[in-house]
Amino acid sequence: MPASDAKEDCLHLPQNLTVRAITIVQQEMLQFLDKTASATIELDDDCQVDISFLQLMEAARIYAGTAGKHIALARPASGPTLDVLKCSGILEGMSADDLQFWLHQGGIQ
Amino acid sequence: MSFPDPIAVFRTEAAELLEQIEAGLLDLNVNLGDKDQVDAVFRGLHTLKGSGAMFGFDALAAFTHHCETAFDRVRKGEVPATQELVTAVLEAKDHMRALVDTPNGNHEATGEALLTSLRAAVDGAKNPGAASPAKAAPGQNHFKIRFSLPQSAMANGTNPLPLLDELRELGECTIVADRSAIPALDLLAPTDLYISWEVELLTTQPRSAIDDVFIFVMDEMQLEVITVEAPAAAAKTPTKTETLVAEARPGAAAPFAAPQAAAPAPIAPAPIDAKQKKASENVRVPAEKLDELMDRVGELVIAQSRLSQLAGGSGDLQLRAVSEDVERLSGELRDTMMVLRMVPVTQLFGRFRRLVHDLAHETGKTIELVTEGESTEVDKSVIERLADPLVHLVRNSCDHGLETPEERLAAGKSAAGHILLSARQQAGEVIITIKDDGRGINKERVRAKAESSGLIAPNANLTDQELYQLIFQPGFSTAQAVTNLSGRGVGMDVVKRTIDALRGTINVASHPGKGSEISLAIPLTLAIIDGLLVRVGDGRYVIPLSAVEECLELSIEEDMRSRGRSFISLRDSLVPFLRLRDLFRTGTKPDPFQKVVVISTGSERVGLVVDQIIGDHQTVIKGMSKLHHDVATFSGATILGDGDVALILDVGHLVAEGQQQEAHLRAAG
Known part of the structure; x- marks a missing residue:
């Protein structure tokens, strides 16, 4: 059974997005990106996140960019995802592209 | 006894706070790295917001909150102070004044526009690459830390986030993740750690406290710690960085670049300085109360003048003694009053x-x-x-x-x-x-x-x-x-x-x-002056004593001799004089021994010929009526002890007139 739901161009990720489950999420995402030109990633508001997930998403952005594909989050990062972005220091060094991808905005609120 | 309206008190205090904020912003504009000013502005905004909320000025509190937040970020080193930010907050300060003055006014559109400018200024100032340069206060250490954990750290159960939190607990800390080592998704080993970190830390803790954070992963990680000297010292000793790199752990990656130029000062708690201490000993008095008091003193001076006149005409020695005491006391009271009214x-x-x-x-x-x-x-x-x-x-x-x-x-x-x-x-x-x-x-x-x-x-x-x-x-x-x-x-x-x-x-x-x-x-003052009371014909006039240089006697012979010339010789210089009797068209004959009162403004002098010098007089200045608006010779009037009115001579005008007369006479040869 796949860890995530893929509906058209949207990939709904599972709740557990920590290092314990990250390998499965990577496989799901690779498959998904390979079959679509424009991917939207959907996260649960109460998902469990750690740095491994943030790395994974960053890697997915690089992969999509290299393959000429588009990847985006369905909604701006919030809740635990935003907390980890802040805590890890990733938020501090964000470029405009990063802000657009993670927060759907040009500036930090 | 009446108690002051708390809203009025708040408005007064808010006005002072806004002035302090403005002064702080203008000082900051001159020296953008002045952390003391950043703190001062922040404190002013913080106090204004708190007081505003307390007194029901909710719109003010809400608006000020945004400016306070912006300055809080500057304090914390998250964004640098820039001229754009200073300008935005200065404009916002004007809006705060409007919110204080008319809290129920329609200010929303203006407020929104100002907040947009403020956000733009903050976003424009934000420089993620320069991770909060900060300056250590005395007793504080400033460290730049770079570290990377073993690639297998996460797989082995080490979560980097608690380590970062521990660093934050050591002091004022800015952490920036370096994601440059993350590969593309297909090359990623998802349980491996690719991120490393750069940290700036201001702390009172020693260097060993940093080691303690990483004590369980120390053997496998790369940790580089640089102690940053104070900016002045760093500027004088640019090679210090190399020396300091030696403090980094062996095998560490390349060191940080040399510390950059001056960084903002640390946040210091507001010191209770002498000025604040002195302020607590002061009493705030509404200006109109001072004006009222001044009026009362003026009336007292007039009454005292009358008493002096009565006592002078009486043979009662005790009455004269009391009158002199009252005169002395009213003079002292006037002087004290004048000091109260003087402001720098x-x-x-x-x-x-x-x-x-x-x-x-x-x-x-x-x-x-x-x-x-x-x-x-x-x-x-x-x-x-x-x-x-x-x-x-x-x-x-x-x-x-x-x-x-x-x-x-x-x-x-x-x-x-x-x-x-x-x-x-x-x-x-x-x-x-x-x-x-x-x-x-x-x-x-x-x-x-x-x-x-x-x-x-x-x-x-x-x-x-x-x-x-x-x-x-x-x-x-x-x-x-x-x-x-x-x-x-x-x-x-x-x-x-x-x-x-x-x-x-x-x-x-x-x-x-x-x-x-x-x-x-x-x-210097518009209220009470020391005057010289003189008589010209049947009228009495006051000449401001501050303008009087000296008094001379003008004999009939000298008066006759000077006719047509109107000059007196005063220590080898010719001083023009005006005959006030002629000027005021009194129609009276001159006294046998007229007096010349020499008055001056700056370097220009003129003599005023009067019939009699009566003496000094505490002069309570009363304004002239609108009917006398065009009368240039007099600047005001005063009430004498016997109830008569005496006009106060306009020294500047008379000196100018005398000088003009002199110029015409010289031109005529």
């Missing part, structure tokens, strides 16, 4: 820093304002009335006097124009000078304009001073372009009227290409 001109000058800042912004000129003599004290009512004339004069200097940076450079001047605002006391007057180093007043243009306006006859023979005084005529402007600052000829005549109303004089000096200087001479 720094209150007046303070507002011009903002004005010049805004004008520089509007005109695109670089303008430096220098103030001198800010501790000079003047009666508060004089200060209040001087504000508008000075605004006009400073605006004119900025707009018309000073050249653009390009013009100045072409003229061999510094790009920045300078305006000097100074104050000093001189013989019962305060002299306020506005001086610029701009292009100066174009005399030819003033003359041409005056001639074309019919103010003077073509080729009229005028001194420079007379010519310059024409700029104070209504509607007179030599500006070639009208700007929204000045150039419509409205304003300078208002300056003249206001200074006249203050019994003051205006002196103008100008040097082509070098600048202009306008000096305002204003009486």
